[in-house]
Amino acid sequence: DLRDSPVVILPKPSPKAIESRLFINNEFIPSVSGKRFDVISPITEAVSASVYEAGVEDVELAVQAAKAALPAWSERNATERAHFLNKWADALEAAAEEMAYLDAISMGKPAYPDRLAPMVPIIVRFFAAKALDITGESSLNSAGFMNVSLRQPYGVCAAITPWNAPVMMMVYKVSAALITGNTLVLKSSEKSPLSSLVAARCAREAGFPPGVLNVLSGFGRPCGEALARHMEIRKISFTGSTATGKAIQKCAAESNLKSVSLELGGKSPLVIFEDADLAKAIPASTMSILMNSGQVCNAITRVYVHESLAEAFIEGVKGAMSAMGASANPLHEGTMRGPQADRLQFERVLAYLDLAKQSGIRIAHGGNREASPGYYVEPTILVDVPEDSRLVKEEIFGPVLIVNRFSEENDALNRANDSEYGLYASVFTRDLSRAIRVAKRLEAGSVGVNCTSPVLAMDMPFGGWKSSGQGREFSRYATDYWTELKSVYFAI
Numbered sequence: 023d024l025r026d027s028p029v030v031i032l033p034k035p036s037p038k039a040i041e042s043r044l045f046i047n048n049e050f051i052p053s054v055s056g057k058r059f060d061v062i063s064p065i066t067e068a069v070s071a072s073v074y075e076a077g078v079e080d081v082e083l084a085v086q087a088a089k090a091a092l093p094a095w096s097e098r099n100a101t102e103r104a105h106f107l108n109k110w111a112d113a114l115e116a117a118a119e120e121m122a123y124l125d126a127i128s129m130g131k132p133a134y135p136d137r138l139a140p141m142v143p144i145i146v147r148f149f150a151a152k153a154l155d156i157t158g159e160s161s162l163n164s165a166g167f168m169n170v171s172l173r174q175p176y177g178v179c180a181a182i183t184p185w186n187a188p189v190m191m192m193v194y195k196v197s198a199a200l201i202t203g204n205t206l207v208l209k210s211s212e213k214s215p216l217s218s219l220v221a222a223r224c225a226r227e228a229g230f231p232p233g234v235l236n237v238l239s240g241f242g243r244p245c246g247e248a249l250a251r252h253m254e255i256r257k258i259s260f261t262g263s264t265a266t267g268k269a270i271q272k273c274a275a276e277s278n279l280k281s282v283s284l285e286l287g288g289k290s291p292l293v294i295f296e297d298a299d300l301a302k303a304i305p306a307s308t309m310s311i312l313m314n315s316g317q318v319c320n321a322i323t324r325v326y327v328h329e330s331l332a333e334a335f336i337e338g339v340k341g342a343m344s345a346m347g348a349s350a351n352p353l354h355e356g357t358m359r360g361p362q363a364d365r366l367q368f369e370r371v372l373a374y375l376d377l378a379k380q381s382g383i384r385i386a387h388g389g390n391r392e393a394s395p396g397y398y399v400e401p402t403i404l405v406d407v408p409e410d411s412r413l414v415k416e417e418i419f420g421p422v423l424i425v426n427r428f429s430e431e432n433d434a435l436n437r438a439n440d441s442e443y444g445l446y447a448s449v450f451t452r453d454l455s456r457a458i459r460v461a462k463r464l465e466a467g468s469v470g471v472n473c474t475s476p477v478l479a480m481d482m483p484f485g486g487w488k489s490s491g492q493g494r495e496f497s498r499y500a501t502d503y504w505t506e507l508k509s510v511y512f513a514i
């Protein structure tokens with residue numbers, strides 16, 4: 023069984039080599055209180071590392087470091103900032119295996135796909151290349167005036183990241199914040215703090231001036247909340263759950279009304295019409311719900327399939343799930359599906375599966391814990407789930423696909439849109455007019471036509487409608503997101 027085998031494909035750092043301190047002013051230092059917390063491996067259920075926990079005093083140190091670094095950093099040529107980012111990308115590339123290893127032992131993300139698709143340095147270089155595009159507008163439309171608008175940094179900013187793609191989430195925020203001239207304090211997730219500390223070390227290797235980037239490991243309370251309430255932080259960018267996004271918004275409103283950008287949860291629908299190509303829809307839906315063990319914000323979780331194709335679709339997804347084989351140790355070459363990130367996440371998913379069983383819902387595949395030890399859950403298909411069930415309404419964040427059937431387009435779209443979330447949606451059809459009509463009607467920040475969530479492009483804006491968030495992270499809008507606008511009027 024791959025889960026039990028001791029073979030590890032990546033070089034294992036010695037426990038001493040795992041950085042456990044906070045990164046402030048280019049130094050790794052213990053927290054002021056000396057408090058630590060344990061990171062638990064979802065593979066073994068044993069302690070992977072013990073990490074210093076940032077408290078309110080550490081937030082203060084980090085904010086003051088970022089404040090001291092701000093004038094010099096924001097006054098540099100944008101191309102100089104790009105130079106630092108490009109050097110950071112090189113260092114991150116060299117540390118890719120180390121970070122993949124640390125994520126695997128913290129939150130179970132398969133290390134192998136990360137090695138095949140080195141997205142992290144690509145993201146950093148994308149933002150470095152944007153350096154000279156951070157511009158405003160000019161106008162001669164008012165008689166006697168030439169007017170210009172300027173894009174300027176907010177100043178000291180904060181970022182709070184989730185655990186499901188720790189380094190990727192980090193570099194999106196850091197790269198866009200820094201290229202636009204801000205300095206930053208980032209809090210990683212308490213479930214996966216280790217790889218973010220390696221990325222911080224890479225920033226120091228790349229020659230970032232002290233204080234430009236500061237990285238804290240800690241919990242939502244007190245650390246995250248202290249950032250959200252801090253009077254000297256002018257912008258906060260958050261990725262995580264909708265409930266936490268609302269809490270951060272409230273802290274911002276109660277303190278200095280800092281600008282808040284939110285990338286939140288989802289419950290993404292897929293509508294499969296009677297003319298769809300099932301040979302494409304089946305693997306696309308299966309990949310979407312099983313990637314990262316279903317712990318992806320824009321994963322397809324609710325399928326509305328035309329009644330004429332429903333049983334063929336369910337059989338097809340069952341076959342595709344079985345063909346992927348059992349979940350396995352995320353450190354092994356070839357593992358595509360590891361455990362859930364931690365005990366909390368694991369028990370949450372199992373509680374939803376219990377609810378399905380208690381409600382008498384048809385479980386076409388899976389429905390149970392997959393192995394022990396480790397937080398492994400079977401890929402699961404739930405069929406004909408009532409629309410008002412918590413299983414349809416709430417984000418499960420596990421490998422659980424809901425398949426409901428429909429007979430009429432309007433009904434399918436009403437049900438697809440009947441959600442507080444609006445992050446992502448897909449449609450499969452061979453009818454071009456219908457594809458356009460449906461893409462227009464789906465209430466989501468991104469829509470896939472004949473494709474699902476693994477397909478995203480960095481030059482397209484990414485973010486949520488409704489309770490899935492506000493602000494856009496990829497594309498040119500990502501740098502807009504980190505700048506304030508100023509209009510300057512020149513009388514001539």
Ligand code: NAD
Pocket residue numbers: 182183184185186209210211212240241242243245246247250261262263264265266267269270285286287288318319320417419445486490491
């Ligand atoms: P979470 O909201 O529990 O935690 C996210 C981060 O917020 C963590 O760093 C946590 O410590 C911090 N936090 C918690 N409470 C806080 C508070 N009161 N104040 C400030 N910070 C606080 O979410 P999670 O479980 O880490 O991540 C999973 C969620 O993230 C899912 O809902 C998923 O859909 C969402 N997500 C969204 C995207 C996106 O781009 N839209 C991407 C990945 C994950």
